Amino acid sequence: MKIQEVMRLTGLTRKAIYFYEKEGLIRPRIDETNQYRDYSDADVDRLRLIAALRSLDFSVQEIKRLLDGQETPIELVRRRLAGIRQQKEQLDRAERVLAALCEEPLESGELLRRLRAEGASYDQSRRLDADYLAGRLLELFPGAFGRLLSLHFGAFLDEPLDSPAKEQAWRELVDYLDAAGEFELPPVLKELDALTESDFEHIRMASLEHLRPYLNPDDETYGRLLAQARAALNSVPFQAYNRSQAEFMAPLKRELAAKGFYEGVVSRLEVLSSSYRAYRDTLRRLQDDLGIDYGEQGLIVF
Structure with a gap:
């Protein structure tokens, strides 16, 4: 089928479909007579799966590992869930710090001083996170x-x-x-x-x-x-x-x-x-x- 039909069936844009093809996630047949792409039902199913996974915030590389058989669906889901839970813990810690500061009637100077102190304490608490050093490297340099x-x-x-x-x-x-x-x-x-x-x-x-x-x-x-x-x-x-x-x-x-x-x-x-x-x-x-x-x-x- 032609790309217009694929766009209709998947809800994806032309650029998105071409991007996933460039990344090797789909491999449509090329008609040698006119060089048009001929998409199969399997290509459409893959694109629907890709769109669903992207809506759940899976990266292209994670999806590629799944489709290439380098990772099983349950391994992919468990690892993504662990990453989300770690991010949630970090955001929850930051939320508690900021919410506590909002509840106190602090002058601007005092608020900035508290932010500096709480920021240092927050950084210290993040040191046991597995992704702390990688993120800190970009912050420092x-x-x-x-x-x-x-x-x-x-x-x-x-x-x-x-x-x-x-x-x-x-x-x-x-x-x-x-x-x-x-x-x-x-x-x-x-x-x-x-x-x-x-x-x-x-x-x-x-x-x-x-x-x-x-x-x-x-x-x-x-x-x-x-x-x-x-x-x-x-x-x-x-x-x-x-x-x-x-x-x-x-x-x-x-x-x-x-x-x-x-x-x-x-x-x-x-x-x-x-x-x-x-x-x-x-x-x-x-x-x-x-x-x-x-x-x-x-x-x-x-």
């Missing part, structure tokens, strides 16, 4: 640099700040990043600051989905990662890509190395995050099994 940190490391900051060792590692990480000064980011990375919140969140979730298989993979998943990496390394475009990426990132990598970035960040993240330790272990295992290393110019070498 706003702009392109903070978003770059969030893309690279935010996925691993998924544990509460629940031990003295983690508290110390977090303080040292923040102090290091704050004292390291400005980094000269490549122009394309500076554009991170111009993204809307929703666009950035979409990129962040895609990055998380890319990293997920590397966290404690079973034998089957690791075998798939190894095969994918070997195929990529042996592909014809790889040499050009390898060279272009090395040239693109080389100046930033040199600057990061000169400022002790890897020692300053990696060692602290390994204290803060078991998932980061697992990710590093998988990368080291792949590197050993593939017999690869990084040369002085940042090139991947065999």
Whole structure:
């Protein structure tokens, strides 16, 4: 069927349908005679399901995991419910604080002083939330640099700040990043600051989905990662890509190395995050099994 009929049956706009197709959630047949899309009943059913899940605030990445068979419906629902309950607890805490302040006849100066005190207390109470560190990272380092940190490391900051060792590692990480000064980011990375919140969140979730298989993979998943990496390394475009990426990132990598970035960040993240330790272990295992290393110019070498 044609897209006008799909729009009528699903209540979705043309742009939404094309977006879900671009994301790989539906794959309509293309009529080779005129290049028109031919949508099936199965495509319509999928779009109805997608629309229903989006109305319940499921992300595109969560829906993709469900449709790709990476997560069962009950696993998806339980994980989303846990996230909603955590968000609700955070909002309930904030509501109680603000409601209490509204009930007191405070002058403006006193109200601001109380807000500062209550804000500090609220921040302290949030430290046992699993998503505290990832959110705090963006609060402490706003702009392109903070978003770059969030893309690279935010996925691993998924544990509460629940031990003295983690508290110390977090303080040292923040102090290091704050004292390291400005980094000269490549122009394309500076554009991170111009993204809307929703666009950035979409990129962040895609990055998380890319990293997920590397966290404690079973034998089957690791075998798939190894095969994918070997195929990529042996592909014809790889040499050009390898060279272009090395040239693109080389100046930033040199600057990061000169400022002790890897020692300053990696060692602290390994204290803060078991998932980061697992990710590093998988990368080291792949590197050993593939017999690869990084040369002085940042090139991947065999």
